[in-house]
Amino acid sequence: MDQSFLIMLSNLLHLHNHLDPTNSLLSDTSSAAYSSDVSSPSSILTSTSAAPLLFFTLASVLSYLASNSPKKPSKSSSPSSSSKPPSEFSVAAFRALSTERIWAMEAPLRDVQWRSLYGLSYPVFTTVVDKLKPYITQSQLSLPSDYAVAMVLSRLSHGLSLKTLASRYALEPYLISKITNMVTRLLATKLYPEFIKIPVSRRRLVENTQGFQELTSLPNICGAVDSTPVKLHKLSPDVINGSMYYCKYGFPSILLQVVADSKKVFWDVCVKAPGGYDDSTHFRDSLLYNRLITGDIVWDKAINVRGQHVRPYIVGDWCFPLLSFLLTPFSYNRTGNPAQNAFDEALMKGRKTVEEAIGLLKGRWKILQDLNVGLNHAPQTIVACCVLHNLCQIAREPEPELWKEPEENGQPPHVLENEKGRPLPNEISAVDI
Structure with missing residues (x-):
């Protein structure tokens, strides 16, 4: 048994003996009787003076055990569960960059940063999003249109695998595949006649x-x-x-x-x-x-x-x-x-x-x-x-x-x-x- 627990219990017993030395239930010479009586509610109630202190003792012991018992890992922290999306690739971070911080940057710096992430500058990116947004909205995708397009562009520009992209954006690989197929299909069909002309x-x-x-x-x-x-x-x-x-x-x-x-x-x-x-x-x-x-x-x-x-x-x-x-x-x-x-x-x-x-x-x-x-x-x-x-x-x-x-x-x-x-x-x- 833990040494600190024994010391705490001994101190509580000595305190009770000091307050009520006539009570034989918790005397120093009857520790065996304490061990058996503590599990019996009728014997605890035989002494009115001992009851409050015994209740306090039990509460202290239970509190100590609860605070020092090893905690089981929750389901959310298990390795098999999906972790939180990294802040730099979350929807919130993307929204903050695209709507708040992007216009505070100098244009060259803004476009260099966007191009390094998605293969094209921010104005060209917004052009792509504006043209694809009506079709993506019709698909009832659970993600914002600009976020989905950005995700696909990052895959196309960097050649990332499904596994890598799923880990980066904290999404299931099948969803990444579905979004990639949808966006590339729209580019190849809806935007092709406008940008590739004989x-x-x-x-x-x-x-x-x-x-x-x-x-x-x-x-x-x-x-x-x-x-x-x-x-x-x-x-x-x-x-x-x-x-x-x-x-x-x-x-x-x-x-x-x-x-x-x-x-x-x-x-x-x-x-x-x-x-x-x-x-x-x-x-x-x-x-x-x-x-x-x-x-x-x-x-x-x-x-x-x-x-x-x-x-x-x-x-x-x-x-x-x-x-x-x-x-x-x-x-x-x-x-x-x-x-x-x-x-x-x-x-x-x-x-x-x-x-x-x-x-x-x-x-x-x-x-x-x-x-x-x-x-x-x-x-x-x-x-x-x-x-x-x-x-x-x-x-x-x-x-x-x-x-x-x-x-x-x-x-x-x-x-x-x-x-x-x-x-x-x-x-x-x-x-x-």
């Missing part, structure tokens, strides 16, 4: 062709096309034809095809094929190709080049087919004559804009460097990042360090008979898939 108006065509002519000295270029594999974090073993997802660099991926203007803004995005597809096949499967080949899109800004009417066209590398609306280099390693090499060099300056646009895309939205979402939601996540990329480029957000792709070896282009306009590199035979 230039069909004469004003936009003139802007695009003039921008490329300043870069390349070639007339009437209205866009540059390229493809890039977006690495998948993992590929489920039950995926049918899983080997088709492995790109030429050796990792599982989905193929992203984009067309960019001279300002590195995408005006067409296509995500339709596994990473093992070649650029030419993916291009022929795209909606853009079908609309151009059928005449659904007609760029009505023809110029005269040595007696030939040349409509606006896009440029690509030697992996793409040569078409009336798509020009490619004469050779892939500058092995043509001086005039051909000069043309190739100018053309590749134009194509460099789309290379840099892809580098900015993956540098700004790091989730595309290792896409940790389910395969079913991968395409919409990629397209959502392309929409956000355009928002940042249009708003002239600072450009991050470019993401560098592995050295390209390229796949032989598959060219149809009616697409042959000049000899292909290494005299590759025409094959269509």
